[in-house]
Amino acid sequence: ETGVTQTPRHLVMGMTNKKSLKCEQHLGHNAMYWYKQSAKKPLELMFVYNFKEQTENNSVPSRFSPECPNSSHLFLHLHTLQPEDSALYLCASSYLGQGGEQFFGPGTRLTVL
Amino acid sequence: AQTVTQSQPEMSVQEAETVTLSCTYDTSENNYYLFWYKQPPSRQMILVIRQEAYKQQNATENRFSVNFQKAAKSFSLKISDSQLGDTAMYFCAFGLQGAQKLVFGQGTRLTINP
Numbered sequence: 257e258t259g260v261t262q263t264p265r266h267l268v269m270g271m272t273n274k275k276s277l278k279c280e281q282h283l284g285h286n287a288m289y290w291y292k293q294s295a296k297k298p299l300e301l302m303f304v305y306n307f308k309e310q311t312e313n314n315s316v317p318s319r320f321s322p323e324c325p326n327s328s329h330l331f332l333h334l335h336t337l338q339p340e341d342s343a344l345y346l347c348a349s350s351y352l353g354q355g356g357e358q359f360f361g362p363g364t365r366l367t368v369l
Numbered sequence: 370a371q372t373v374t375q376s377q378p379e380m381s382v383q384e385a386e387t388v389t390l391s392c393t394y395d396t397s398e399n400n401y402y403l404f405w406y407k408q409p410p411s412r413q414m415i416l417v418i419r420q421e422a423y424k425q426q427n428a429t430e431n432r433f434s435v436n437f438q439k440a441a442k443s444f445s446l447k448i449s450d451s452q453l454g455d456t457a458m459y460f461c462a463f464g465l466q467g468a469q470k471l472v473f474g475q476g477t478r479l480t481i482n483p
Contacts, residue, residue, distance in 0.1 A: 259413075287469055298373075299460070299473040312470070346414065356402045356464030358471060360414040 258282055260361035262347050268367045269337065277332040277364045279347030285359070287352050288330040290322060293344040293363070305330060306352060337368045371396045373463050375474035382451055383482050389436075390446045390477045392461030400466035403437065403444045408476075409457040417459070420444065422466075448479075456481045 260281045269275050281288065290302040304312035305324040319341075321333040330347055344365050348358040372395045382388045394403070401422045408414040420428045420437050427435050432449045448455055461474040 289469075296475075298475045301470060304469055306469070350469065352469070356466070356469070356471060357404065357416060357419060359416075360406075362413045 260347060260349055260359050262345075262361035262364050264364060265362060266365045266367075268369065269334070270369050271337060271339075273337075274333070274335040276334065277345055277347075277366075279330040279332075279361055281328055281330075281347075281349035281359070281361075283349060283351075283359060285349035285351045286327045287350045288324060288327070289348040289350075289358065290330065290332055291346040291348065293346055299346070302332075334366075337366075339368050342366055342368045371398075371463050371465070371472045373461055373472050373474040375459075375461055375477050377477045378475070379478045379480070381480040381482060384451060384453060386451055387447065387449045388451055388479065390448075390459050390461075390479065392444045392446070392474055394442050394444065394461070394463045394472075396442070396463065396465075398465055402464045402466065403435075404462040404464070404471070405433070405435070405444075405446045406460045406462060406473075407455075407457045408460065409454075412457075414460070418446065451481045453481050453483060455479065 263278045288305045292300045302316045303322045308324045323331040344363045346363045347361040350358045374393050403420045405417040407417045418430045418433050434447045436445045458476045460476045462471045464471045
């Protein structure tokens, strides 16, 4: 695998389900990000992790719970989501100090019924 | 706070034509980076081109070039000899030097017609 990978690519869940999104980067980066991409809205940054430590939480509801066990892996745990949480969830990674460029995964298309 | 504005929600051109996507941004900082990202339908978002604010020379990557006007806070993307594979959402993004966050514009949906 190369670059940034995300699984699953598609997920349909009910409002009472618990599921997790996984992201893995194979680029040797030390920062990882979760974004939410909804139709007709700019990308919304959700969480930022540097060296496994969360450095930013953009007022994300607690039904989204991130986890970063190491610099290569990032999870987004989901529980009791709402239909308006349906979106494309993008993971990205970067190397701190390398001029801001972020590398994106293919995303997980989430549908909440 | 920095903002990025892409004023063209959608654009459509014929194959082989040249197209320019506009982007303006607002910042009081002097050291920053600007990016254009491409997101093809159902495919991964990839970096198209990047510009350092301290460089006066406009960045170029093959058929893609930018017109960076720092004083006007404008950063447009020109695609020459457009191809069907250029069909995608294009996002302009701003990042402060030394900071991690990227601020994205709302995107321009570009369609290249055969």
